[in-house]
Amino acid sequence: MSWWWVVAAVVAIALFGLYLSMTAGRLDALHKRIDTSRLSLDAQLLRRSSVALELATSGVLDPAGAIVVAEAARHARTAADEDSSATDRADAETALTQALSVTLDAEEVAEVRSAPGGSELLAELAASAQRVQLSRRFLNDAVRACAQLRRQRLVTTFRLAGHTAWPNPVEFDDSVPAALATPSS
Amino acid sequence: MSLRVGLVCPYAWDVPGGVRSHVADLAVTLRGRGHSVNVLAPVEEDSVLPDWVTDGGRPVAVPYNGSVARLSFGVKATRRVRAWIREGDFDIVHIHEPLAPSLSVLTCWSARGPLVATWHSSHDRSRVLSAGYYVAQTAMEKLRGSIAVSEEARRTLIGHVGGDAVLIPNGVRVKDFAPESHDRQRRREVLFLGRIEEPRKGLSVLVDALPAILQQVPDLVVNVAGPGDIDDVRKELPAEVASAVRFLGAVTDERKQELLREVQVYVAPHTGGESFGIVLVEAMAAGSCVVASDIPAFRHVLEDGGSGRLFTAKDPKALADAVLSVLADDAARRALVSRGFPRAAQYDWDTVIDDVLAVYESVRVEGETVSEDLRGQALGRFAVRPSFARSRRNGEDS
Numbered sequence: 001m002s003w004w005w006v007v008a009a010v011v012a013i014a015l016f017g018l019y020l021s022m023t024a025g026r027l028d029a030l031h032k033r034i035d036t037s038r039l040s041l042d043a044q045l046l047r048r049s050s051v052a053l054e055l056a057t058s059g060v061l062d063p064a065g066a067i068v069v070a071e072a073a074r075h076a077r078t079a080a081d082e083d084s085s086a087t088d089r090a091d092a093e094t095a096l097t098q099a100l101s102v103t104l105d106a107e108e109v110a111e112v113r114s115a116p117g118g119s120e121l122l123a124e125l126a127a128s129a130q131r132v133q134l135s136r137r138f139l140n141d142a143v144r145a146c147a148q149l150r151r152q153r154l155v156t157t158f159r160l161a162g163h164t165a166w167p168n169p170v171e172f173d174d175s176v177p178a179a180l181a182t183p184s185s
Numbered sequence: 186m187s188l189r190v191g192l193v194c195p196y197a198w199d200v201p202g203g204v205r206s207h208v209a210d211l212a213v214t215l216r217g218r219g220h221s222v223n224v225l226a227p228v229e230e231d232s233v234l235p236d237w238v239t240d241g242g243r244p245v246a247v248p249y250n251g252s253v254a255r256l257s258f259g260v261k262a263t264r265r266v267r268a269w270i271r272e273g274d275f276d277i278v279h280i281h282e283p284l285a286p287s288l289s290v291l292t293c294w295s296a297r298g299p300l301v302a303t304w305h306s307s308h309d310r311s312r313v314l315s316a317g318y319y320v321a322q323t324a325m326e327k328l329r330g331s332i333a334v335s336e337e338a339r340r341t342l343i344g345h346v347g348g349d350a351v352l353i354p355n356g357v358r359v360k361d362f363a364p365e366s367h368d369r370q371r372r373r374e375v376l377f378l379g380r381i382e383e384p385r386k387g388l389s390v391l392v393d394a395l396p397a398i399l400q401q402v403p404d405l406v407v408n409v410a411g412p413g414d415i416d417d418v419r420k421e422l423p424a425e426v427a428s429a430v431r432f433l434g435a436v437t438d439e440r441k442q443e444l445l446r447e448v449q450v451y452v453a454p455h456t457g458g459e460s461f462g463i464v465l466v467e468a469m470a471a472g473s474c475v476v477a478s479d480i481p482a483f484r485h486v487l488e489d490g491g492s493g494r495l496f497t498a499k500d501p502k503a504l505a506d507a508v509l510s511v512l513a514d515d516a517a518r519r520a521l522v523s524r525g526f527p528r529a530a531q532y533d534w535d536t537v538i539d540d541v542l543a544v545y546e547s548v549r550v551e552g553e554t555v556s557e558d559l560r561g562q563a564l565g566r567f568a569v570r571p572s573f574a575r576s577r578r579n580g581e582d583s
Contacts, residue, residue, distance in 0.1 A: 029297065030326055033326070033329060036299075036329070037329065037548070039550045040547055040548060040549060041547075043550070044546075127539075132547075134330070134351060134543055134547035137349060138329055138330045141330075141331075142329070144347075145325070145347070145348065148347070
């Protein structure tokens, strides 16, 4: 009768292996999701700084505001380079957000809207700022889900995550300037 | 940029319902913006479909989420889902009610890439867990972005399933409600909409206010449209108001639009529990003057009284005063109505779609498409090829 135990053990090990491999698959998918979310956030941030720079150099902003925004936008673009740290980047993006919300108050927005091409630039800026918010939120959601799975004992014991770096959320101020926010939300 | 969007509706295409009409409106609006859309939904055998709807299989009636839903699942449905994903070559697949045990959850399992979901209803925790924690978790992990249509639905997601969602309310097809006639041609009538015996809809507050209203405007007609036992409610009416109340029973969407276009005043005496107030938006779009209780959702929709009159919730006297004030003062009423149109336009599908497209763009990397997922699945690992070949043939047969 002892061979029954062998069969049972083999089946149990096979099932366990299958479960492990499925969990590894989930983990892999989550890491890929984080990677694409990061790429997407990068693209949206790049778009936001480009539009900000365009706004600053188009002559529709007042000169002082234009300098502040251009400076912050340029800084955000250099901080996006690979050799700068994540904290530098977050600080630069926060600074750009603040530069935009300080410069684009209700009066300035009204002024820019009346200038030729101004309202298109503002719409583009608002759209990119909204997409930055969404991308960051979705990225952090993926990070949360991944961290939750990676904390499971099974995952740590069997080192299912391999050498992949621990996922960290991306934190910076990404608010849309109040004067640009859509009235419905 | 034009996107190829795949929408998944878990409930039968030929049965009217909230999720189903949301999906249809979304599809029409996206197509109007020049995107190519294909909807996968369960379909009864003999129904005629628009060419942008794909038959996801015949639905079966199953008790689900408190009522009987018509869902599709099983081996055949899974094959159709897989074939749809392969042949659609979508830039985005947008799944509605991702945990519904139908085409939605099957799509979550079978697809990978830019997947977005919209959460419509709120579930209690036990129901979410009974769906299978592992299944739910695995499906959730693949969704790159989640949308909730109400704060209630969003709280369900955060609290019970885990995960974050962006709030994008249901759109209204403002054009469907647009009135042909001006305020002065409207009937001097009041309209109530909603299930008549449900206390939260507040019909009793309106009834209690009627004696005071009828004293000032004796010939006023109060239309009460909504499902429920009319005789039961009529029995409770005081004699002096009974003749003024006209019960219409449950009404179709078209009839509701007509009513909102014909009457001068729409009253929403809800006592609470509303997460949004889409009917207020519909009333504004139809050009009736909205008088509503001051619950948070309604305050927000009516801009704190800028585009409709608010009264203290559950207070019949306040309701009577509010209704009388808009009936008596034509100029004030018309001012509210004219401010209602632009407010309603903010909830138009054509505006809401911008937020949905922003979600699509923020989860996707340029050039990425949705493909079939074979990872992490026992069957996908060990029995992929043969079932593949079969499913392709089946996909072509149907």
